[in-house]
Amino acid sequence: MPRKRNSSKQEAKRTRKKKEIDIDDLLNEYLEEIIKELSLENLNLSHDEYIEILKEPFASAVGDVSTKPKVKTIINRFTNRLDDLLDLVSIRILELREKLDEKQLEFVIFHLKNGIKMYAPFLYSEAIKVGRNDLIDYLRNSWSKYGIRTPVKCPKCGFEAIMPDLICKICGYTVSEKYVKEQLKVIDNLYELKRTDPEKFSEIIKSRHIYIVNNLIITEAEIRQSREQIFYEIDLTESDIKSVLKG
Numbered sequence: 348m349p350r351k352r353n354s355s356k357q358e359a360k361r362t363r364k365k366k367e368i369d370i371d372d373l374l375n376e377y378l379e380e381i382i383k384e385l386s387l388e389n390l391n392l393s394h395d396e397y398i399e400i401l402k403e404p405f406a407s408a409v410g411d412v413s414t415k416p417k418v419k420t421i422i423n424r425f426t427n428r429l430d431d432l433l434d435l436v437s438i439r440i441l442e443l444r445e446k447l448d449e450k451q452l453e454f455v456i457f458h459l460k461n462g463i464k465m466y467a468p469f470l471y472s473e474a475i476k477v478g479r480n481d482l483i484d485y486l487r488n489s490w491s492k493y494g495i496r497t498p499v500k501c502p503k504c505g506f507e508a509i510m511p512d513l514i515c516k517i518c519g520y521t522v523s524e525k526y527v528k529e530q531l532k533v534i535d536n537l538y539e540l541k542r543t544d545p546e547k548f549s550e551i552i553k554s555r556h557i558y559i560v561n562n563l564i565i566t567e568a569e570i571r572q573s574r575e576q577i578f579y580e581i582d583l584t585e586s587d588i589k590s591v592l593k594g
């Protein structure tokens with residue numbers, strides 16, 4: 348029986364499907380060499396897991412081609428943007444696995460950038476479990492570079508991660524408002540304000556309420572106009588007021 352002609356819609360679907368299969372086959376064929384060249388063998392993942400973490404960057408490295416690219420070409424494309432690739436691979440590993448072994452933990456902490464906001468608390472607790480202070484130090488630096496860095500450092504874990512609700516984003520420790528005031532040098536800054544902007548200073552003394560954005564004291568009216576996401580809201584106590592008025 349003669350085959351029926353496909354409609355153009357079906358044909359488009361068929362072509363797309365065919366191309367996907369080609370990319371999967373190609374990844375299967377090149378997988379071992381890619382793992383070796385990018386030094387990913389220590390990750391100790393299963394074949395399927397390697398496929399899973401690499402298929403998306405592999406497809407974009409192959410791009411829209413009609414002829415089969417050489418494995419060297421793909422690897423060159425990967426190594427040209429190695430940081431981005433390893434960041435993405437780290438995110439995929441974290442999505443894929445509930446538990447990481449120590450080598451995987453090490454890899455992810457060393458390479459994670461974009462995912463750090465989401466995964467730093469988990470990675471911190473995993474590194475604590477295996478007693479790897481070196482990894483915690485590394486993670487602390489990455490947090491300050493790529494995470495949600497705040498001006499108040501946590502006294503427990505040392506990450507710059509005390510949020511405006513006074514809770515550490517990384518270890519969950521809660522600090523007092525007094526601690527935040529000390530860390531942000533609120534009294535010193537109020538002294539400074541008294542000298543440089545007496546009008547704003549007296550407004551603040553009257554309201555007894557301040558907001559701090561990037562170490563700057565601002566008023567309620569100013570915070571309403573600001574687009575800042577992270578600000579601390581602080582009440583000034585009787586003794587705070589006394590000590591700034593005295594000086």
Ligand SMILES: [Zn+2]
Nearest residue numbers: 501504515518
């Ligand atoms: Zn903490």
